[in-house]
Amino acid sequence: MNSMKRCGLLAFYWLFFHFLALANAETIHQDHQPGVYYTIVDSATNNVLLETGLETTVGDEFITEDNKLYHISRLVGYLAYADYVREETAQAWREALALPAANGVGGKLISLYHSHTDESYIPSDGTASIRGNGSIMKVGDAFAEKLRSLGYTVNHDKTSHDPHDANAYIRSRRTAVRLLSEQPAALFDIHRDSAPVTGYRLAVNNELYAKVVIVVGRANPYMPTTLDYAKRLKAATDAQYPQLIRGIFFARGHYNQDINPRNILIEIGTEGLTLDESQKSASLFAESIPAVLGGPQDPTPGVGSAEAAPPGKATPAVFNDNSVPWRNLLWLVGIAAVGGIAYLYISAGSWRSVWQKLSQLRGLEFTNLCGLRFFRKGKRHPDSDKE
Numbered sequence: 231m232n233s234m235k236r237c238g239l240l241a242f243y244w245l246f247f248h249f250l251a252l253a254n255a256e257t258i259h260q261d262h263q264p265g266v267y268y269t270i271v272d273s274a275t276n277n278v279l280l281e282t283g284l285e286t287t288v289g290d291e292f293i294t295e296d297n298k299l300y301h302i303s304r305l306v307g308y309l310a311y312a313d314y315v316r317e318e319t320a321q322a323w324r325e326a327l328a329l330p331a332a333n334g335v336g337g338k339l340i341s342l343y344h345s346h347t348d349e350s351y352i353p354s355d356g357t358a359s360i361r362g363n364g365s366i367m368k369v370g371d372a373f374a375e376k377l378r379s380l381g382y383t384v385n386h387d388k389t390s391h392d393p394h395d396a397n398a399y400i401r402s403r404r405t406a407v408r409l410l411s412e413q414p415a416a417l418f419d420i421h422r423d424s425a426p427v428t429g430y431r432l433a434v435n436n437e438l439y440a441k442v443v444i445v446v447g448r449a450n451p452y453m454p455t456t457l458d459y460a461k462r463l464k465a466a467t468d469a470q471y472p473q474l475i476r477g478i479f480f481a482r483g484h485y486n487q488d489i490n491p492r493n494i495l496i497e498i499g500t501e502g503l504t505l506d507e508s509q510k511s512a513s514l515f516a517e518s519i520p521a522v523l524g525g526p527q528d529p530t531p532g533v534g535s536a537e538a539a540p541p542g543k544a545t546p547a548v549f550n551d552n553s554v555p556w557r558n559l560l561w562l563v564g565i566a567a568v569g570g571i572a573y574l575y576i577s578a579g580s581w582r583s584v585w586q587k588l589s590q591l592r593g594l595e596f597t598n599l600c601g602l603r604f605f606r607k608g609k610r611h612p613d614s615d616k617e
Contacts, residue, residue, distance in 0.1 A: 267425040270302065273311040283424030284481050286310045291480040293318055295473060338526040340377055341409040341417045342370050343387040345402035348394050349422050354505035362390040365505050369498055370420045372509035376516035381526035385409060399486060406486045406493060415523050417493040427502035432473055440499025440508040441476040442515055449484035455491035466518035474514055
């Protein structure tokens with residue numbers, strides 16, 4: 231194998247893995263592009279169910295404000311058609327939520343962060359994006375302040391994850407893992423959507439509020455647990471503030487929920503609403519937390535128990551970020567090995583020749599890769615005197 235072929239093989243592998251990584255990043259979390267949003271409609275009536283800046287794909291699902299489950303079966307551009315599946319019974323959830331008062335202070339930690347730290351509200355900020363200092367973090371402040379008033383300890387992390395691109399969730403994953411090392415009872419990734427204001431604005435007693443959408447990642451292997459948690463949050467909020475939760479959207483990505491089933495993503499309002507409307511809604515939504523997690527000093531239901539795992543699976547390593555990267559690395563190594571052996575078979579013409587070449591790899595092929603010559607244990611390569 232001459233040096234040109236070797237260099238060509240290396241270039242092939244580099245390009246293959248490079249574009250594989252880019253494709254994976256771009257397709258999982260490509261959302262909230264300025265001026266771009268998807269409209270999800272009931273395929274039978276054409277009634278609008280949701281407008282959202284989150285990338286929408288066939289297979290996604292949505293539980294509406296009135297607890298009807300829809301499955302997206304067809305996509306035409308930015309128009310998604312969803313089929314009615316069934317009505318989700320919320321009564322059982324409401325009966326299980328006693329809404330206890332939070333007595334005392336301290337004891338239970340809740341952590342907040344923002345994967346998109348640039349998100350802002352145009353009427354209040356004059357722009358939809360302020361890099362590294364978006365007013366979405368002020369919405370997080372309102373959420374944190376209300377939680378503290380209920381007696382919780384709150385860690386509101388404002389680490390910047392800009393730019394607002396497909397890799398923002400990769401950068402925020404490091405923040406989420408760091409926050410999880412403190413073992414919070416729950417973790418919230420706080421966003422605002424990018425869609426028309428009509429479906430997100432709520433008027434109650436001459437006051438305006440921003441509606442909230444809860445997002446559950448379909449790529450999350452612990453999705454049943456996360457969905458159960460999301461339903462409880464919606465039921466608890468519905469019991470106090472009907473219509474505040476616009477629904478639960480099952481989107482294609484994992485949104486870092488694979489590292490903890492209580493890592494939930496919430497969209498508070500949209501870019502066309504005001505900061506004040508969104509802050510007020512964040513405070514109202516925070517009032518539902520004690521009903522789901524218990525008071526600040528109560529044990530957190532399901533945390534650290536077998537309940538946190540989906541049926542038939544072991545309890546997830548909630549605070550372990552190593553599983554996904556290692557799994558990806560093993561896949562890459564496996565693909566590289568198979569590709570290399572296939573290339574050797576094609577060039578050698580028989581398995582016997584492949585075996586002979588593999589036996590020579592340490593002494594010949596790898597030591598002369600791309601024409602490079604190495605010295606081993608003080609001895610020159612046998613071909614080092616050849617020109």
